[in-house]
Amino acid sequence: MKSNANNLHIGQEFNSWINKYTDTMVRLVPFYFQLMEDLRELLPEDFDPKEVLDLGAGNGNLTSRLIKWFPNAQYTIVDASEEMLTEAQQRFSLTIKTEKGMMQDINFPKQSIDLVASSFALHHLPDLEKRMMFEQMANWLRPGGYFIYSDLMIDRSSKNHEGLLDDWKSFVLQKGTIEDWKWLMDHYTQYDHPACERDQVKWLLDAGFHDVQTVRHDRYWVAMVARR
Template identity: 30%
Template sequence: MVPKGVTVSIRKVFDDSAEGYDFDRRRLIPCYEDFYTIPLEIIPFHQDRELRVLDLGAGTGLLSAGIAARYPRAQLVLVDLAPAMLQIAERRFAGGDAGRVTFQLMDYCKQPLKGTYDLIVSALSIHHLADSDKEALFNRVCKILEPGGLFINADQVLGENAVAEKIYQHRWLQKVRESGISDEALTAARERTREDRMSPLSGQLAWLNRAGFTDVTVWYQYYNFVVYSGTKPLSKNNLAE
């Protein structure tokens, strides 16, 4: 269970930074292009397919916008606990995509995930959960995926040891300062990290395997920024067909 007060605190932090969030993201993520492109490139489904997609901690809808553009028949559900973030996401999809996108204001860690999906994604959200909640979430995600469905997480991880974590932090700060980010934006970003509950990558991969995922794969890593996925196995009936 999330420690008392954490959910409210996270919501406030992201509501307060919502308007400038997308603008600053390119400067705060040194590997921005790869980080948001690779999740799209590893989706194995045909682009004409009517996908059902769930985006956990969707924020301003950046990742979902990329999916919507590649999959014009996809139906997307964007979940987030910060109202200001979802308001920006709603504006992002206010045009022709509005009819196939649903927005849900909720804490996906505490509230039930309804429906079934072909694709479940998350970007820069799950690292806010405690380890036990991450593992529990992976189990819940596997249950609501259709057989053959895919879970993709683009997130930040803790170094596997103190040496790695020190290098991760040093290189991130160096790259961010080189980007020309404002002192105000950097301070706000550091404030948001107080709500982080990052976990080593190896542990998260183990949780995916224990949850029943197959083909667990790390597709990308740039210091503490990673993209990984797991597939829900096909049922015995599917395999026999």
Template identity: 30%
Template sequence: MWNGNPAIWEAGVGVAEAFDAVAGDYDAARRRLIPCFDAFYSTAVEVAAPQLRAALAVGRTPEVLDLGAGTGLLSSLLSAVVPGVRLTLVDAAPQMLAVAAERLAGRGVAHRVVVADLADPLPAGRYDAVVSALAIHHLDDAAKRDLYRRAAGALVSGGVFVNAEQVAGPTPELDRRYHEVWLAQVAALGSDSAEIAAAEQRMAYDRPAPVTEQCRWLTEAGLADVDCFFKAWRFAVMGGHAPGGTVDDPSAPSARQR
């Protein structure tokens, strides 16, 4: 989602440049333009956290790769819930990453930023979690599938992939309904006509795909336990695990305690 100036798109500026142009105040409208903000992001964190805690439990620093990290909102939330992670944030918009770096440095979170497009090779390494929020829908379907394969291949055994995403309806009629509901919700949360118009202008360039298809692509990429863990109209959290390892959360009660 984007709350910038529609004129940026009309001038033919690329996606990265358009996001850089609003980097300083990008987060200000998040809770209005993502009506399910708390449940959406908290579910993404909840899906990713067990593998990271498992790494900490065996004395290893959990490595997290955040794709299309933007201002680092998801990374920041994840590092707050699981202190001790090391983050690699990838985005094509350097000013967005500058905001993310300042946010994480202010909290003393270990991190690095990589200016790159999602179609570029992923940063070298193996990751306990590869996560993304509201970024992969900018790719066409073939590029989504390719990224899912590459993300799955970058995971350690048992590692987790989480995509908190803007999705399409499974039919044109449902997709129209998704948009109607979104318009009503954001207006009720205080978005004015200019903010809504700017967001709609940006959304014309999105390429979202339905949940069912994306879960199939994740399975085809080699992930196990693939599921849609949360969905509220246009917003969904999907993911799965690399085969092997464990997804048990060391912070949860043991089976004998339950």
């Protein structure tokens, strides 16, 4: 699958967040760490993956949790931002493979992965590319493997989108300024393509996943698991 040319500069956008990335996410994204922690709750207690892939791993905040949960697995992390990948690699003592590039353009052998994880990254893909990524993941995962996924899940065309923005703005203004909110909305307008939970569940089922389950903390901030 070829990534959308309009999105090719997403890596540069996130290069510019480096040094302030985690603080920025905590301030601007409701349930940022909570939605990662929830992903463990959605997996069976005895799940023991050997090969784990983190898509759009950023500076490794989800990867660090995965390593704690599954210390014996091998890790590959993918990101369009070189700076993010470098920071991620530096924080772990174990060796992790990194793939710099658009996740839409990478490939792995069929049934070679036990767990695909992604937090707050797939909303950067237009809907058609999300659907195609779900198909790719279904292909890479071994039967019985899992995809765990946290993100904002709402259509911009939803009648509730304005309400989401009002709630989100209140959240940001608790710790930040109106300038933070304006900056975030510029990023949201330019780089983000959120899709609603219902559509994404359907696309996962269409791609061959089973038992899609979701946990919702606020109306549209969602943690989701799907079994291959």
